Amino acid sequence: MNPIIQAVNLSRFYGIHLGLNNVTFTIRPGITGIVGPNGAGKTTLFRLLTGQIKADSGTLNVFGSTPWNNPLVQAQLAYCPESEAVPSGLRPLEWLVALAMISGHSASDAETQARRMLARVKLAPEHWKKRLTMLSKGMKQRVKLAQCLLHEPKLIILDEPMNGLDPMGREDFSNVLRQLASEGVSVIISSHILHDLEALCSEFILLRWGRMARSENEAASPDAQKRWPDSTTFRCDSPEKLARFFFDRKLVRGFDIADADDELHVQWLEASRFYDNFNALLLDSGVQIYEVRSTASFLEKAVGAPHTP
Amino acid sequence: MNTPPPLPPVLSPLPAPAPDWRRSLGGVWRLTYRRFLAPAQLGILVGLLSLLALLALAGIRNGNAEHFAQWSVRFYLAFVVPVIAFLSAAGLVQDDMTPSTADYVFTRPIRRHAFVLQRYLSHTACLQVQCLLALGVLIAVGMFRQVPALASTAPSLLLAQALAVTAFSALGFAFGAFTSRYLILGIFYAGIVEIGIGNIPTQLNRLSMTHQVRTIASATTEPGRIAGAIFALLMLSLVTIVIAAALFSFRETAGAKPKDA
Numbered sequence: 001m002n003p004i005i006q007a008v009n010l011s012r013f014y015g016i017h018l019g020l021n022n023v024t025f026t027i028r029p030g031i032t033g034i035v036g037p038n039g040a041g042k043t044t045l046f047r048l049l050t051g052q053i054k055a056d057s058g059t060l061n062v063f064g065s066t067p068w069n070n071p072l073v074q075a076q077l078a079y080c081p082e083s084e085a086v087p088s089g090l091r092p093l094e095w096l097v098a099l100a101m102i103s104g105h106s107a108s109d110a111e112t113q114a115r116r117m118l119a120r121v122k123l124a125p126e127h128w129k130k131r132l133t134m135l136s137k138g139m140k141q142r143v144k145l146a147q148c149l150l151h152e153p154k155l156i157i158l159d160e161p162m163n164g165l166d167p168m169g170r171e172d173f174s175n176v177l178r179q180l181a182s183e184g185v186s187v188i189i190s191s192h193i194l195h196d197l198e199a200l201c202s203e204f205i206l207l208r209w210g211r212m213a214r215s216e217n218e219a220a221s222p223d224a225q226k227r228w229p230d231s232t233t234f235r236c237d238s239p240e241k242l243a244r245f246f247f248d249r250k251l252v253r254g255f256d257i258a259d260a261d262d263e264l265h266v267q268w269l270e271a272s273r274f275y276d277n278f279n280a281l282l283l284d285s286g287v288q289i290y291e292v293r294s295t296a297s298f299l300e301k302a303v304g305a306p307h308t309p
Numbered sequence: 310m311n312t313p314p315p316l317p318p319v320l321s322p323l324p325a326p327a328p329d330w331r332r333s334l335g336g337v338w339r340l341t342y343r344r345f346l347a348p349a350q351l352g353i354l355v356g357l358l359s360l361l362a363l364l365a366l367a368g369i370r371n372g373n374a375e376h377f378a379q380w381s382v383r384f385y386l387a388f389v390v391p392v393i394a395f396l397s398a399a400g401l402v403q404d405d406m407t408p409s410t411a412d413y414v415f416t417r418p419i420r421r422h423a424f425v426l427q428r429y430l431s432h433t434a435c436l437q438v439q440c441l442l443a444l445g446v447l448i449a450v451g452m453f454r455q456v457p458a459l460a461s462t463a464p465s466l467l468l469a470q471a472l473a474v475t476a477f478s479a480l481g482f483a484f485g486a487f488t489s490r491y492l493i494l495g496i497f498y499a500g501i502v503e504i505g506i507g508n509i510p511t512q513l514n515r516l517s518m519t520h521q522v523r524t525i526a527s528a529t530t531e532p533g534r535i536a537g538a539i540f541a542l543l544m545l546s547l548v549t550i551v552i553a554a555a556l557f558s559f560r561e562t563a564g565a566k567p568k569d570a
Contacts, residue, residue: 050416053561069327069558075418085409087340089347094339101336103417104328110336259378 004030005049010058012044019044021210022058027188029136031181034209036191043082045207046157050079051189063154075103078148082159082190086132086263092118092143096150103151104195105169110150110199117146122172125128145173149180156180158189162196174200205235229294231267232274237288245285246274247259262290340414341431344401345439355438355501358446361389365450368491377456381447382526386469389517390440391477391503397482399491401432402553411562427483429550432472433478440474445563469526474540476518479546483551486560517547 003026020041032044048060051074060067067073087095096114097107105113118128121142127135129141141164144282148156158177162170170193177187177200191197197204206212236242237240239257242264246252251274256265264304267276276283282289344350367387368384370376405428414424444466452461484491484498507517514520521538 052411052415069421071418071420074416075328077416079416081408081412083408083412085407085412087409088351090340090343094343098336098343098475099413101339101545102333102414102419104332106332107335151360151417159323188496 001109004063005188006059006061008059008272010048010060011047011056011102012041012053017102018210020048020207023207023212024058025205027186028203029184029186030202031177031187031189031200033201033204034188034207035194036190038148039101039209041210042207042289043159045079046079046159046188046190049157050074050077055161073149076153077155078151078153079162080141080148080156080158081128082163084137086143088131088133090132091129092123092132092135092146095132096143096147099147100150105151113150114146115281118143120149121146123177125295138166138169141165141173142169145176153185155186156186157186160190160192162193170196182247183225230271231265231294232271233291233293234266234289235262235266235291236264237262237290242285242287245287249281251281321539330423333419333423334430337427338431338434339525340410341428342435345435354442358443359395360386361443362446364449365447367452369450369454369456372455372457374457374459374462376450377454377459378462378526381462381466382469382523385443385447386466386473386522386526389443390470391519391522392471393440394436394474394477395481395495396416396492397436398429398432398478399495400481400487401428402482402485402557403489403491404563405557406560415562421558425486425514425554425557429482430479430552432450433475436474436478437471440470444470465526468539469522472525473522476522476542476546476549479549479553480518483549483556486553487558515541518542521545 005025005027005028009028010023011021012274013021016134020043023041034045036042049062049067051062051070054068054218062073063076065073077205090098091164093111093114096117099108100113101107108144113166115128118125123139123142123146132140135143139163145161147156148158156177162173165173177189181187184219189197189200234242239259243252243255243266246255251268251269251270252268255267257263258265268297276294282292345354355546364384365380368380402425402509407425415421434493444463447466448459448463480498481491481495484494488494503517508515521542524538525535525542
């Protein structure tokens with residue numbers, strides 16, 4: 001598949017502050033996750049992609065064109081910002097109608113489209129005519145997603161869209177994104193809720209301190225997903241005995257016992273030494289095991305891993 | 310990876326729209342006039358109208374047409390209207406650079422200079438209506454004070470007010486697009502151009518927009534000078550709004566500062 005976005009040596013600084021530092025990547029159609037801690041440069045990247053700010057150096061192409069102040073690119077994308085700032089004095093329906101008209105819909109089409117999109121994001125009609133500033137955070141997130149869908153964009157950029165949503169809301173949100181992807185719309189999404197991202201995204205870009213912390217899509221590669229988790233949680237009848245057993249065999253770097261839950265959290269010295277032979281090891285321990293689970297997901301591992309540019 | 314749940318039926322999409330100047334003007338108009346109808350804005354309007362009524366009641370003498378005209382021109386048209394038009398317009402432009410507008414509007418297929426022009430037209434139209442209410446209050450106070458010949462004074466006041474709103478809104482757009490410290494810049498401008506140059510009895514005083522407003526509103530001015538003043542105000546408005554559009558087109562909006570990153 002041809003990439004929809006290509007960045008080469010892209011940098012953006014704010015005076016002496018670092019925004020993005022010499023990043024090179026491509027994004028292909030589909031759902032792509034942008035992952036990184038606060039201040040990693042995610043929002044800077046999004047504002048570069050949407051043409052709101054200019055790159056200091058390097059090149060950036062979105063659908064083959066430079067996005068800065070370029071209506072041809074902006075006609076094909078939509079942006080849902082992290083900020084909760086919404087215009088005061090407006091109601092969701094009238095705000096969406098106005099934005100749809102700015103995107104080129106006639107007044108009647110804009111009204112139709114606004115209603116459809118508010119329904120699509122499952123905002124109850126009784127909230128359509130409340131003031132935007134009166135809505136809860138979760139409702140605002142739904143309205144912000146609805147405004148993205150008004151003009152049938154080819155690419156939707158979502159900055160922390162799951163913030164403020166309850167689990168059902170997150171599921172609704174994810175379903176809308178999956179449906180968009182199935183309709184051929186590409187999505188770029190950042191979120192601190194890594195499990196949701198893992199369930200949604202086919203590819204990831206990891207940012208840290210303005211740099212690419214991992215080479216492109218590594219975290220989601222089959223190789224990365226096959227790696228054994230560095231940390232494992234056991235629920236068993238005797239966490240202390242199991243901890244001693246692992247410790248005697250020099251398998252663990254450290255462990256933590258949660259007595260209340262009968263749980264043992266283990267950090268492996270070399271995870272493969274346990275997982276290659278875990279059946280026999282657990283039988284030898286003589287402890288009754290109820291549950292074994294990875295403490296960190298592959299994405300959490302990737303985010304938490306040391307910087308390797 | 311989780312298995313995706315069954316998807317809801319796909320909506321038959323409307324045809325993808327193409328950017329259209331007239332439609333986007335409609336959208337910008339809707340975004341603009343709704344601001345004026347927000348409860349806080351309406352509260353401010355009622356407060357300002359009440360204050361104007363009180364000041365007019367205190368400042369206008371009973372049955373004195375000349376004093377009414379002087380008060381209306383020197384205080385209301387040459388001070389109140391310019392200040393309100395300037396601050397309102399500059400504040401709006403600064404708001405348009407914040408995420409609540411920029412993230413949603415400037416990520417759409419609209420040229421920034423077109424947005425500035427559409428915003429200016431919409432904002433000025435709304436402000437004209439508000440100032441019409443204020444002029445109504447002033448006329449009502451004049452009637453209460455039994456000022457004679459109000460009917461003959463009102464048209465020139467109305468024309469001068471409409472042009473003052475047009476010109477000072479454009480100036481507010483330009484200063485607001487240039488800097489967030491538009492108030493300081495505006496005070497310097499008022500001191501140097503409007504108060505300083507505008508009161509020097511030479512041709513230079515035509516650079517002062519309040520001088521032109523006073524010329525239009527004055528009952529004794531010749532028609533030729535009134536036409537010249539109207540032309541000058543319209544040209545100054547055009548030049549400043551073009552400057553505002555150019556400045557706005559080249560400026561980064563939301564996300565331009567480290568705290569936004």
